[in-house]
Amino acid sequence: MLRIPCPHCGPRDHSEFSYLGDATVTRPADEAPLDDWFAYVYLRDNPRGPHREYWHHAQGCRQWLVVERDTLTHAILGAAPAREASPNAAAASAKDSET
Ligand SMILES: [Zn+2]
Numbered sequence: 001m002l003r004i005p006c007p008h009c010g011p012r013d014h015s016e017f018s019y020l021g022d023a024t025v026t027r028p029a030d031e032a033p034l035d036d037w038f039a040y041v042y043l044r045d046n047p048r049g050p051h052r053e054y055w056h057h058a059q060g061c062r063q064w065l066v067v068e069r070d071t072l073t074h075a076i077l078g079a080a081p082a083r084e085a086s087p088n089a090a091a092a093s094a095k096d097s098e099t
Contacts, residue, residue: 001013001014002014002069002074002076003076004016004017004055004057004065004067004076004079005076005078005079006057006060006061006063006065006079007065007079007080007081008057008060008061008063008081009057009060009061012057012060015059016057016058016059016060017055017056017057017058017059017060017065018055018056018058019053019054019055020053020054020055020056020064021044021053021054022044022045022051022052022053022054023052023053023054023066023067023082023085023086023087024045024051024052024087025040025044025087026040026087026088027040027088028040047071048071048072049070049071049072050068050069050070050071050077051068051069051070051071052066052067052068052085053066053067053068053069054066054067054082054086055067055079063081063082064081064082064083065079065080065081065082065085066079066080066081066082066085066086067079
């Protein structure tokens, strides 16, 4: 059993969450080549060790989180709101400040 430390709700059983995938992938620019978009949509690494993943607290606060989990031991190393910890968050906030 995994205990995920939701920053809003505290430690919760992983059964309250839905796994949503790799949180290390960054969205390419709109005008990026098709190969970049193909890699963004379909290609993923299968790392051994600490890895950042998207989890949705579906049966709790309904927030998206970035959880760092060791894929070898399943130890949870930390969790943060996705709007702050996502690799796309910095790009999104920079884009918001342009408008
Ligand atoms: Zn929560």
